[in-house]
Amino acid sequence: MGNLPLNIDVQQILLHLLNFAILFGGLYFILYKPVRKILDAREEHFKHLEEEALGKIEESEKAKEEYAERLKNADSEINAKKEAAGKETFAERERIIGAANDEAAKILKKAREKAQSEHDRIINDAQKEIADIVNEATEKIVLRSDLDTYDQFLNAAKKEEADE
Amino acid sequence: MSKKRIIVSAVIFLAVILGLLAGIILTNNPNHVEEETIQEVMKDAVLHDHVKISLFGIKEVNPGLISAFITTGIILTVAIIIRIFAVPRFKIIPGKFQIIVESAVGLFDGTAKGNSPHKFKLLRLYMFVAGTYIFVGTLFELFGVQAISTTGKPISLGAPLSDINGAIMMGCTTYLFLLINGLVVNKAKGFFGVLKDFSLPISMSLRLFGALLSGALVTELVYYFKMTSFFIPVLVGIAFTLLHALIQAYVLTMLTSVFYGEATEVHEKKVKVKKEKKNKNKNLTSEVV
Numbered sequence: 001m002g003n004l005p006l007n008i009d010v011q012q013i014l015l016h017l018l019n020f021a022i023l024f025g026g027l028y029f030i031l032y033k034p035v036r037k038i039l040d041a042r043e044e045h046f047k048h049l050e051e052e053a054l055g056k057i058e059e060s061e062k063a064k065e066e067y068a069e070r071l072k073n074a075d076s077e078i079n080a081k082k083e084a085a086g087k088e089t090f091a092e093r094e095r096i097i098g099a100a101n102d103e104a105a106k107i108l109k110k111a112r113e114k115a116q117s118e119h120d121r122i123i124n125d126a127q128k129e130i131a132d133i134v135n136e137a138t139e140k141i142v143l144r145s146d147l148d149t150y151d152q153f154l155n156a157a158k159k160e161e162a163d164e
Numbered sequence: 165m166s167k168k169r170i171i172v173s174a175v176i177f178l179a180v181i182l183g184l185l186a187g188i189i190l191t192n193n194p195n196h197v198e199e200e201t202i203q204e205v206m207k208d209a210v211l212h213d214h215v216k217i218s219l220f221g222i223k224e225v226n227p228g229l230i231s232a233f234i235t236t237g238i239i240l241t242v243a244i245i246i247r248i249f250a251v252p253r254f255k256i257i258p259g260k261f262q263i264i265v266e267s268a269v270g271l272f273d274g275t276a277k278g279n280s281p282h283k284f285k286l287l288r289l290y291m292f293v294a295g296t297y298i299f300v301g302t303l304f305e306l307f308g309v310q311a312i313s314t315t316g317k318p319i320s321l322g323a324p325l326s327d328i329n330g331a332i333m334m335g336c337t338t339y340l341f342l343l344i345n346g347l348v349v350n351k352a353k354g355f356f357g358v359l360k361d362f363s364l365p366i367s368m369s370l371r372l373f374g375a376l377l378s379g380a381l382v383t384e385l386v387y388y389f390k391m392t393s394f395f396i397p398v399l400v401g402i403a404f405t406l407l408h409a410l411i412q413a414y415v416l417t418m419l420t421s422v423f424y425g426e427a428t429e430v431h432e433k434k435v436k437v438k439k440e441k442k443n444k445n446k447n448l449t450s451e452v453v
Contacts, residue, residue: 006328007211012229015219016324016333019229023236024293031243032289034251035269042256 185394202388209384210377212327216314224314228327234309235301235324271295272417279425283349287424290341294334294420295413301325302376302409305383306401325412326376328369335369338420346427358427368419372412379408 004010200208208215216224246265254262272291276284301324308320324330342364346354358364386392386400 007226008332009226009329011223012225012327012329013333013336015225015229016232016327016330017337019232019236020293020297020333020337023239023297024290026236026240027243027293027296028289030240030247031251031265032269032292034247035254035265038251038254039266039270045256 202385205384205388206381209322209326209380214315215317215319217311217319218314226327226329227311227313227319227321228324228330230311231301231304231309231321231327232324232330234321235297235304238304239296239300268292268296272421275418275421276424279421280428282430283345283428286345287421290338291417291420294338295417298325298334298372298416299409299413301330302379302405302412305380306405322380323376325372326380328373331373331376332365332369334372334416335365335367338368338416339365342420342423342427345424349428350431353431354427358423361423364423368416372416375412375415376408379404 212226212228215227217227217230219225219229250261250265254265258266269292272288272295273284276288276291280287304321305323305326310318311321313319325334339358343355343358346358348354350357382400382404383397386396
């Protein structure tokens with residue numbers, strides 16, 4: 001292999017190759033691999049951040065849609081709530097009026113009963129008083145009476161008997 | 165900065181430059197005879213017939229091999245320094261230096277992914293290492309590292325890939341890389357797909373060699389004549405070498421990426437397409453009927 005043209009020497013080519021192989025291995029282990037590791041770690045880091053950001057964007061989009069939907073339904077929901085509240089108020093009013101009516105009826109009934117009992121008591125008292133007055137008057141008459149009166153009475157009784 | 169200070173600085177600078185020029189002219193020996201003709205210099209730059217360097221006394225090698233070893237040493241030393249002092253301090257939110265290192269490591273990610281979307285991890289590593297080697301190796305000639313040849317003359321070491329053996333190694337290694345990956349991913353089809361481009365290692369090797377050698381030759385030419393040794397090397401030496409380093413690293417990595425993409429391309433089964441076509445045809449005929 002000695003006399004190749006252009007001074008080409010296979011042994012020197014192999015020496016160049018050895019030199020390049022040492023450079024290749026050395027550069028790979030000393031510099032390329034550790035720096036590549038850092039680059040990959042950074043890529044991974046930012047990929048993770050991007051995924052997180054995308055997830056958050058997706059979440060916010062969903063929330064946005066949800067709120068938009070809610071806003072859309074808000075009017076009908078408000079109307080429904082108003083209606084429900086109106087119904088509830090009406091029912092409450094009815095209940096209060098009913099309770100008031102019941103109470104009024106009870107009070108009226110009690111008042112009537114009381115008035116009736118007072119009326120009865122007054123009548124009784126008046127009857128008693130009248131009876132007493134009659135008794136008293138009768139007693140006075142009896143005590144002041146004489147035989148004529150008694151006779152007149154008898155005659156009148158006889159007369160009434162004869163008329164019959 | 166006041167105007168007076170600027171004027172004083174400019175005067176000092178001009179005085180230094182003029183002094184240096186006077187020194188150079190005064191120390192010129194008119195009886196000096198060039199030891200080598202321009203033809204010999206150029207031929208030696210290409211073939212390294214006479215200028216050899218002893219490799220630890222074992223073998224005489226081209227200066228390019230020593231340049232390759234030094235380049236690898238520089239790259240690995242810088243890598244070790246970064247690994248020990250900078251990488252442990254790297255964070256998720258990077259600082260300025262971290263951005264530079266990460267950009268360098270991830271420089272070929274886009275190209276690798278673009279050309280070979282199915283399998284790009286090994287490709288981007290290869291592109292990173294090869295690109296770094298070509299770039300730093302080409303810039304290496306800027307520093308003019310001196311070595312002593314076997315004839316006892318001091319020489320300035322050039323780019324590792326301006327040595328034909330270095331360029332052949334790079335071209336053939338890239339071709340082997342493509343072959344093996346084609347075989348792994350697409351089995352025999354991938355292997356033979358790459359194998360049919362048998363001119364690839366030759367073209368890659370000679371392209372690298374030619375491009376880097378032309379830079380070296382222009383530099384040799386410029387430095388050979390005294391008249392062109394002033395000011396012009398500032399452009400030729402620095403601007404051309406920088407451009408060279410970038411362009412060569414870019415060209416080889418791009419070519420590697422494109423061929424790698426072809427070799428590892430996952431082909432879809434044609435049977436499915438045929439079936440689909442048949443189904444379509446059936447549907448059409450039934451519609452027509």
